[in-house]
Amino acid sequence: KRRGENIEVAEPRNKLPGPAPSMPTDPALYSGSFPFYRRPSELGCFSLDAQRQYHGDAQALRYYSPPPTNGQGPNFDLRDGYPDRYQPRDEEIREGLDHLLRWLLDHRGQLEGGPGWLAGAIVTWRGHLTKLLTTPYERQEGWQLAASRFQGTLYLSEVETPAARAQRLARPPLLRELMYMGYKFEQYMCADKPGSSPDPSGEVNTNVAFCSVLRSRLGNHPLLFSGEVDCIDPQAPSTQPPTCYVELKTSKEMHSPGQWRSFYRHKLLKWWAQSFLLGIPNVVAGFRNPEGFICSLKTFPTMEMFEYVRNDRDGWNPSVCMNFCAAFLSFAQNTVVQDDPRLVYLFSWEPGSPVTVSKHQDAPYAFLPTWYVEAVTQ
Ligand code: A3P
Ligand code: MG
Ligand code: MG
Numbered sequence: 001k002r003r004g005e006n007i008e009v010a011e012p013r014n015k016l017p018g019p020a021p022s023m024p025t026d027p028a029l030y031s032g033s034f035p036f037y038r039r040p041s042e043l044g045c046f047s048l049d050a051q052r053q054y055h056g057d058a059q060a061l062r063y064y065s066p067p068p069t070n071g072q073g074p075n076f077d078l079r080d081g082y083p084d085r086y087q088p089r090d091e092e093i094r095e096g097l098d099h100l101l102r103w104l105l106d107h108r109g110q111l112e113g114g115p116g117w118l119a120g121a122i123v124t125w126r127g128h129l130t131k132l133l134t135t136p137y138e139r140q141e142g143w144q145l146a147a148s149r150f151q152g153t154l155y156l157s158e159v160e161t162p163a164a165r166a167q168r169l170a171r172p173p174l175l176r177e178l179m180y181m182g183y184k185f186e187q188y189m190c191a192d193k194p195g196s197s198p199d200p201s202g203e204v205n206t207n208v209a210f211c212s213v214l215r216s217r218l219g220n221h222p223l224l225f226s227g228e229v230d231c232i233d234p235q236a237p238s239t240q241p242p243t244c245y246v247e248l249k250t251s252k253e254m255h256s257p258g259q260w261r262s263f264y265r266h267k268l269l270k271w272w273a274q275s276f277l278l279g280i281p282n283v284v285a286g287f288r289n290p291e292g293f294i295c296s297l298k299t300f301p302t303m304e305m306f307e308y309v310r311n312d313r314d315g316w317n318p319s320v321c322m323n324f325c326a327a328f329l330s331f332a333q334n335t336v337v338q339d340d341p342r343l344v345y346l347f348s349w350e351p352g353s354p355v356t357v358s359k360h361q362d363a364p365y366a367f368l369p370t371w372y373v374e375a376v377t378q
Pocket of ligand 3: 230248249
């Protein structure tokens, strides 16, 4: 036996054994029939207050209160209050899945689906799933998703890419104001109590959030996820969440057929993905003019959005979005083999490339907090 024959070559710590796994994202590969997606049912909710503190109730839920339809259209000044009545959330604070895990800790004993349901489920934010749904069509922004398996459950938590961080830190003043305007629109359209009117004189505080927690299933992947909900329509035909929820959006006023086409191809895809996942039936859009005023509103039923691009060769297809998401979840389930809350499999994607994976221990990628791991480990 020659010397050194049994010495293993040290692999970089983040290298996975075997050939590097990867996953393509080309739309053509995912154009089968629409996969099974269980009608999302609400398991509960929580609220975050003006100081970003968690409350296990619906105190931050607001009520849809559109302006009276009396001939004239709306005239909402979205720049009013900027920047003096703006309290933006601190985006440097990385919350990961913490708020959702807090909810889960308080409710895991009462989960439906039978014993072991959670052990077979995927836990994440709705926003992360939205990014997966739109990936086959995304040409601008990549993403990174950290994945850990713990007591069977697969947890997925987004990591801000270096490019996204650089963009955020260098966000131009006009973009900052545009972000404010999206929240200001919510203030013009929502009341704090059912039956009362919006009060746009107050502050816009983006720490405040109402989050719904839902159960669904995509293909054979049971899902438990949470998403922020803009408001509830007290006059909706069904009072059962999530079908009574309304999503609010702003967009640039459009004047040419080309502008509408581009809106259908890009914005409606994102709006559809976000609201479809959570089971929100309607998105109410406010269109703003160059001066920042909302002068018209239009309701887009989520289930009708695809019709605008069905016959468009450069449109999007809901089946592709859902099939890709299902394939990614299978890829993640098969890749994240070790059950260890301190281990992270980092899935990375950039437009034009396949999804790749690397493996990491502890900081900076581990995201399941000690308070959660210890409470669940008993
Ligand atoms: P818009 O309605 O104008 O998009 P949401 O629509 O998901 O309820 O988000 C509310 C507002 O938050 C958005 O209003 C926008 O102003 C801001 N916002 C959300 N996601 C954003 C992002 N990725 N980049 C910039 N602003 C964002
Ligand atoms: Mg919102
Ligand atoms: Mg909204």
